[in-house]
Amino acid sequence: MKKDLKKYKNKEVRLMNLFNIKLNKTSQFTSKENKNIQKIQWTSENSIKTKVLMPDGKYQSGLAEENIKKLKQGDIIQFERFGFCKLDKKNKNSCEFWFAHG
Numbered sequence: 001m002k003k004d005l006k007k008y009k010n011k012e013v014r015l016m017n018l019f020n021i022k023l024n025k026t027s028q029f030t031s032k033e034n035k036n037i038q039k040i041q042w043t044s045e046n047s048i049k050t051k052v053l054m055p056d057g058k059y060q061s062g063l064a065e066e067n068i069k070k071l072k073q074g075d076i077i078q079f080e081r082f083g084f085c086k087l088d089k090k091n092k093n094s095c096e097f098w099f100a101h102g
Contacts (some may be wrong), residue, residue: 004040015042016080041080049094052085068095076100 004013005023012030014020016039021027047063054060064079071077071087077097078084085097 008038012037014039016040018042050097051094052082052097052099053078054099055087064074064095071095 006021010022010024011019011023011057014035014037019032020030020035020037022030040050043063043065044067048066048068049061050064050068051059051061052094062079062082068077068087069090071090075087076084077087084100086100087095088098089096
């Protein structure tokens, strides 16, 4: 998440289920050890642009793993640290969801 990048800039964090890095303009590997440091989500270079329609009628945008392409319209998934969402539309390079609950 962009807010994680801003919040932890120049600090060591753990990419969930991967390894530790120091967040900078170009992030730097620091270790594999599972330290007691902030854990953040990440996506690969092949991430999919995603937006979620919230109950207030506004959209929240982000990135999701490319395997969301396998979902069918109406499928419900959980985005970590966000909530459950239902797939509404799937386009070639993006997906739109409706927020269900947190």
